[in-house]
Amino acid sequence: MENNDAYIIRRVIEGDTGFYRTLMERYSQQVFSLVVKIVSVEDDAEEITQDVFVKAYRNLSKFDFRSSFSTWLFRIAYNEAVSHTRRRRIDGIPFDEAILNNLSDSRVDSFLESDNPRLAALPEAIESLSVDERALITLHYFEGLPLKEVADMMHIGESAAKVRLMRTRKKLYLLINKLSDKYE
């Protein structure tokens, strides 16, 4: 009971600020890991993680216990990371819409799930995506959040998230092939 997130949150809201440290110790590494994957720069990610916890503390009384605390925290982390990256005007490479539309889903799926040696360029390809796309694949593929939850976090519909995910996978496919050509 006393280790329960809800119990700790209630204690913090009642004024036992010290209890907040428990929540931080429980989730800080997870939040940092998410943020670093979105912003790519570790020092920035550490600063953003601090901001996330300060912001979460300020808004703790607004937490409605409908979702888990980690999901709520991830939402704040996502917003902070995205706004930080947008402030710095770092964004992905533009793609030709026609090429993206003509690429078949099955071709991309089979390539990305294979053990093709070209996939060694995948980390670099992820780096070239826009911040929203990086956040989308990190939340879905790495944190394992269902697409509906990711869509809620990104303030878009579930179908829009599905479309965006497919487009991101297509972009990864194109980027990997482009990067592999460069190395060969």
Added chain:
Amino acid sequence: MNRQSPIYKALESRGGSRQLPLDFSFEVMSRILVEERRRKRRDMWWAIVGYAVAAIVAVFTLVYYCGDIFNETLQTTAATLAVSKATVDVMPAEVVKSIGNSWTSSAGMLAILTPIAAILLVFDHFLRKKIAIRFKQQ
């Protein structure tokens, strides 16, 4: 979540190895405590403003609604003193009556002021509480 998928592995390699510094919680808690202190100071200033507004409203109400009673009481008291100075032994019936009136006026004034003061204090208390909650949420 498929931990064997190439995308998962690629994401894992992106900064997944670095740990947060050990004093991370301490730094965040320090920031939070500084904010808490600022919030308390802000609440205190709002309390002062709240009481000042309540006092201004109380004085205004007093002057606006009870100014006549005050004036009358002061005039009656001055007249009583003047008469008692002039006629030490005999006090006219009108003066006795006016002294009685002044006491009645004072009681009336108290009867009006006490509930007004109580209402203002309660209003101030709720206002400050509301402001404090709003700031805590911010």
